[in-house]
Amino acid sequence: LTLCWFFYLAIGHHIPIYTQCLILVISNKESAAQQKGLLIFGVVLSVLLQETFRFAYYKLLKKANEGLLTLSQEETMPISIRQLAYVSGLGFGFMSGAFSVVNILADSAGPGTVGIHGDSQHYFLSSAFMTMAIILLHMFWGVVFFDACEKQRWWAVGAVVISHLLVSCLTFQNPEYVASLVPTYVILFLMGVWAFYSAGGSLKNLKLCLTCKDKDLLLANHRPR
């Protein structure tokens, strides 16, 4: 079931990504200064659009899940909202990553590398790392966002939106790859920790897992896996 949800969300989430691409394509035709302005506008718009869609999906998924529950015989939900958050975030991330990397991959197939007009030749490597960061970030944002919506913590929702905007704007630092990648990874780490905690993790659990005492704990509490 998780897999089904994942694919559905992945396909569904490409609407905001697509609009972002459209904006980029349109902006290509203008002059350089106008292009920069249009690009910034486009990026901001697409971030807001993505977050709006995320919220819409949250509402939709909650309704759908409750509906399924009334239909089914079981007592518990087939899929928890946390799992939904994870899957939705991953779907977003996957789509976003695919759109940003497929183009680059296609062009990298031919001979040669970036640099004839003076750009850095580490273009491919840094795009790859950036894409990875974005995918993981989307996943963490999904988890935090859904959790915040559940608990009506609107400031957390705002923090997610702001951090998304921040990361997108950091990409304008390219080709200063250090300046854009390092802060992005810092934000990634912070968001990861936040998502871990909001998903129900804690330092105690982590230590338990790492020292392989989890089996003993389970056995002690007679809890099935």
Next chain:
Amino acid sequence: MIEKLLRTFMSWTAVTQIFHSLFRISASLSGDVGVLHVLESEANLDWVLKTGPNPPYMVILDSTLFTRSIMMKLKTGSSRVAGVVVVAPSSNPSEGFSPHTTCPNENSGVYSESYDPALAHCNVTVWNPLGNGLSYEEYDFPMFSLKDDNDTQAIKQCYYNHNHVVNGSSPQYPLCAMQLYSHMSAVTDTATCMRRNGINFSLNPETVCDPLGDFNVLASTRPLNYTDKGHKTGESVVIAAARLDSRSFFFDIAPGAESAASGFVTLLAAAHALRNATQEAEPNRTILYAFFQGETFDYIGSSRLVYDMENKQFPLDLDNVHSVLEIGQVGLHGESKLWVHTDPVSRRNSSVNEEVEKLIKNLNSSALNLNFSLQEPSFSQPLPPSSLQRFLRARPIPGVVIQNHNSAFTNKYYESMYDNAEYLNMSYPPNLTPEEQLEYITDAAKALTEAATIVARALYTQAGGSDPIQLQNINVDSQMVTQMLYGFLVKSNNSWFQQMVPSDFAIHLRDRPTNFYVGVTQQHSEPTFLVQYLLANLTGTTVNITQDNCQNQREGEDDKESKHIYSYMWVQGAAPPNSTERVAFCVRSTVRLSKALSPAFDLKEYTSKDYSTWTESRWKSIKGRIFLVASHELEMLTLGVGVAVLIASLMLTYIISSKADILFSSGREPTAATY
């Protein structure tokens, strides 16, 4: 966008083509990639061939370095050479350059061991001493030519920024590299590729090469019935011949100013001057004007005509031919002197000798009244490469070839891309509009006018014309000569040519010099058409018939006979002064196109020693681009990092999902509550 970051497509002006029998280049299907290297001198070749650490190299040559010795060295080291780019200069090199052999058409002329061993293989006179034979070698890499403009500067700049080596150290990655696409389908030689053409294992047999050829343009002072083939009793014909084609090392650039245009323009002008004389007081012999295509490639056109005559495929045969007057390279560079070459072997026959002497006398008497001198070469030597040689291979026919050289060629750029208007001294004063340039009479035009007048008067006398008043009235119009030279060597899209062609051809007129390469049989070359239309207008008459009749080759609704004798062309005409609509009209002439395809292909003798076996390979798109290449280490690093991250993330996902219960348990309440 990313493509632009990565690679820049350059605009290429020309590339070499793969021909067969002797010349070959090969290129790989996916394009050849090589690290750029601008060759500084012949000594610098060591870097490319031996010491350079990043082979294969794409060598960029300035035209001064495009010599035989450098090319031969590159050829032997071709495992380290990915391709060669020659930067074409903006002006002709003063020392001359000819990629043809020193003895052009050595084995396809008349001088062989059986004809006269002393005269074979240029034993007496080496016609093209500057020839370096580059066009007749095999190369294992593509060769391109670039004009010296901004793109070329960008390429050189890329080299200096990234690849240039100082003091013997190795250049650092990333290096500037180039990729050239010029895949040629055919391999080895004509016999092999023609055999492969015939193999049809699949539904669509793929043709890999095509024979070179086109059409000869013929016209006669008296109409010939083209359905009545074979010997024509009582007909005695004087053939006035010239060649139409030329070539260079690179495809698409064959200006052929002196090697082709000087000759056929003279003949066209002479034909026009003779129009009135041959119509009003017809001399007893017919003059056949023959413009042969494909002569550069072992006499494709003339060998075909002789073959057709021998095999009753032409309304005349060799018995009808009285004599041949051929106009070779007649561009004059200051002197007013032309040379009359004859074949010493056929002249050993006294009757042939007598006719030749008469012909030379006619020429000399025509030259008397003009400030011109025509002389025979000072010693006995064979004919230079000329279409007459193919006639002599069939039987001894009296003939002369008019050239501008006594023994070896004076043309320093024979069959090369430098044989252009500049070499022929066609210089125009600055600040003239194209229309004014068209009308301006250059020195070259004046010289050719004199030559053409001599030829015209000599032809009249040779054809039996005896009226001295007619003879005096044969004068070539220098205005016409300069317009023709402009049209063929500067720009074919000019107002004079526009008037004389049909409207569907007018769009093919170009704003650049005509390319005289004969090309494959299927593709009709521009000069053939231009000469056909010009000859029709210059030797034909205007007839007052409707467009419909004209385009259907008849004079009236019931006329079925005229199309065998005449050809009709509906030409655009000029617009009268007060309007923009052209007034079109019909021109009736005796101009015919006769197929110029080597008999070897009809006979399927692809290794024939008697006929031309030249073919051209089929090719796909021709383009090139430059970019930077990264070092192998960086590529491996990128791949390694990617694989490592993939494995790490898979493992992490597995671990986390297997321990998910424990890891994410603290937020969960004991009862299974719905969220």
